[in-house]
Amino acid sequence: MNNDDMLRKIVMDHYKYPHNKLDDGVELENFIYEHGNNPSCGDDVEIYVSIDEDVIKEIYYKGTGCSICCASASILTEEIKGLTMKEAEDKIINFEKMLTAQEYDENIFEDAIVFSGIKDFPARFKCASISWITLQSILKGVRDEG
Ligand code: ZN
Numbered sequence: 255m256n257n258d259d260m261l262r263k264i265v266m267d268h269y270k271y272p273h274n275k276l277d278d279g280v281e282l283e284n285f286i287y288e289h290g291n292n293p294s295c296g297d298d299v300e301i302y303v304s305i306d307e308d309v310i311k312e313i314y315y316k317g318t319g320c321s322i323c324c325a326s327a328s329i330l331t332e333e334i335k336g337l338t339m340k341e342a343e344d345k346i347i348n349f350e351k352m353l354t355a356q357e358y359d360e361n362i363f364e365d366a367i368v369f370s371g372i373k374d375f376p377a378r379f380k381c382a383s384i385s386w387i388t389l390q391s392i393l394k395g396v397r398d399e400g
Contacts, residue, residue, distance in 0.1 A: 261368045265325040268365070272324060274331035276302065276316045285312070286396065290388030292380040297323035301330075301388045305396060308338050313389075320381055322372075327385035329365045339393055346390045353379050 276282070285302040292298075297319030304312040313335050315327040334342050349366060351358035355373040372382045 257368075257371050261371045264329075264365050264368045265321050268325035268328040269321040272328040274314045274335070275328065276314045278316065280316075282314065285314075286392055288388050288392045288395075290384045290391070292319070292323065292384045295320055295323065295381050297381055297384050299323065299327050299385045299388060301327070301385060301392060303389070303392055305339065308340075310334055310337055310339065310342055315385060317385070319384075322369075322378055322381040323384055326366075326369060326382045329369075330385045330389065333364060333366050334389065339396070343390070343393055346386050346393075349386050350383060353382055 282302050282304075285304050287300055287302040289298075289300050297317070299315055299317035299319065302312075302314045302316075303310055313331045315331055317324060317327055333345065337345065345362055348358040348362060349369070352360070352363075352367075352370050353372045360367060360370075369382045372378050
């Protein structure tokens with residue numbers, strides 16, 4: 255399989271069978287959540303996290319949007335769960351670098367590596383990154399609160 259086929263297959267798997275996705279109407283208590291959207295494509299996500307002692311214990315998302323956005327949110331939850339805040343923040347920064355053709359640490363990624371192909375499609379940057387940027391904003395908020 256070449257990279258494009260791989261991208262398509264993994265994206266479609268996560269789009270059809272999302273991981274850690276909450277149904278509309280499900281509310282979680284004691285989770286921090288934030289909403290992110292990408293009007294240019296109609297992508298709309300909510301990220302929910304529970305942090306205990308600096309570790310991201312649980313992470314879920316709700317959302318609608320294109321296959322890239324939904325698959326990226328699903329992959330995000332898989333790749334972030336269990337990390338410390340610092341590890342999560344590093345991973346998000348590397349993910350953004352990967353999408354924008356900058357040097358990044360490819361060894362830290364699992365399925366998320368398929369989005370390396372997005373660098374050739376800058377119009378889809380927001381689709382692939384919206385859930386990650388929303389999580390980044392949550393983590394920044396937690397840090398700012400001290
Ligand atoms: Zn999109």
